Amino acid sequence: SEERYDEAITTLGQWRELSVEENATVFQILALAYYNKQDYRTAIPHLISHMDMLRAEGRDLGKNLYGLLNLMYIELEDYDNAHDVTKTMVGLFDEASDWRNLAAIYGYLDDDAKRIQTMELAYHKGYFASEAEFLNLAQSLAGLDAPVRGIKILEDGIEQGVVEENDANLRRLTQMYIMASEFQDALEPAKRLTELANDGEAWDYLGYVY
Numbered sequence: 605s606e607e608r609y610d611e612a613i614t615t616l617g618q619w620r621e622l623s624v625e626e627n628a629t630v631f632q633i634l635a636l637a638y639y640n641k642q643d644y645r646t647a648i649p650h651l652i653s654h655m656d657m658l659r660a661e662g663r664d665l666g667k668n669l670y671g672l673l674n675l676m677y678i679e680l681e682d683y684d685n686a687h688d689v690t691k692t693m694v695g696l697f698d699e700a701s702d703w704r705n706l707a708a709i710y711g712y713l714d715d716d717a718k719r720i721q722t723m724e725l726a727y728h729k730g731y732f733a734s735e736a737e738f739l740n741l742a743q744s745l746a747g748l749d750a751p752v753r754g755i756k757i758l759e760d761g762i763e764q765g766v767v768e769e770n771d772a773n774l775r776r777l778t779q780m781y782i783m784a785s786e787f788q789d790a791l792e793p794a795k796r797l798t799e800l801a802n803d804g805e806a807w808d809y810l811g812y813v814y
Contacts, residue, residue, distance in 0.1 A: 609637040628657035635672075644676040651676075667697050674705070683712040700731035720744045727757060735767045743776065751784040771801045778809045787813045 616630050616637075631654035638647035651673055655665055670693050677686035687709045693702045703726035710719035723741045732738055738761030745754035758777050761767030774797040781790030790813040797806045 606641055609641050612637045626653070626657065628654050628661070631657065639672065639676065644680050648673065648676050667693065670696070678709075681712075683709055687713065698729075700726065700729075700733065703729070703731055704737075716744075717748075720748060724753075732761070733766070735761065738767045739773070739776070742780070746780050746783060751780040752786070755780045755784065755786070755789075769796070771797065771806075774800060775806070775809075778813075782809070782812065 613634060616634055620626070620630060631650045635647045635651035635654055638644070638650060651669070655669055655673070658665055670689055674686055674689045674693070677683070677689060687706075690702060690706045690709055693699075694706055703722060707719050707722040707726065710716075710722060720741070723737070723744065726732065727737075727741055732741075738757055742754040742758040742761070745751065745757065755777065758767065758773070758780065762769050762773065762777075767773055774793050777793045778790055778797055781787070781793065790809075794806075794810040794813050798810050800806075
């Protein structure tokens, strides 16, 4: 309960007044108490002090500490600091979730070029696991006037079985081939599209690429 966190904060404050030296664990408990009270602005400097003391002692910092710091910055919509923490996490841990978070933060910062670049790096590292990721990057590249790169990613997703070879995705693929003026290569997905959709637009695409 909030009352329990307040008691812990008061007790640790008294302990710090009497103690000659600061203690890393005390900063950690204070950070967590303020975090649980959703007082992120007060929690953050305590957590940073905890992390600084661990570093000074030559101890490794767990990913959970960076993750908690990042979460609080995002809650406060402090995306510049969240960006710095996430870039550190990418460098230290290099996990798929870190790259996804970094791309999302570039989105919050309205830096679409870096958002797409980050997603593309994550793709080349083999970190894509969902249809949404393949579609997002492929369409973003097409929107960035790089439809050939988008085509490669969308086709790779289909080949891997992550992206469903359905009406909507074949339509996207055909459109990208047309954007790239790759009419010969557009024939196969356009034909498959007419088999699945059999609507006027699908037949228009096929007629266009012929």
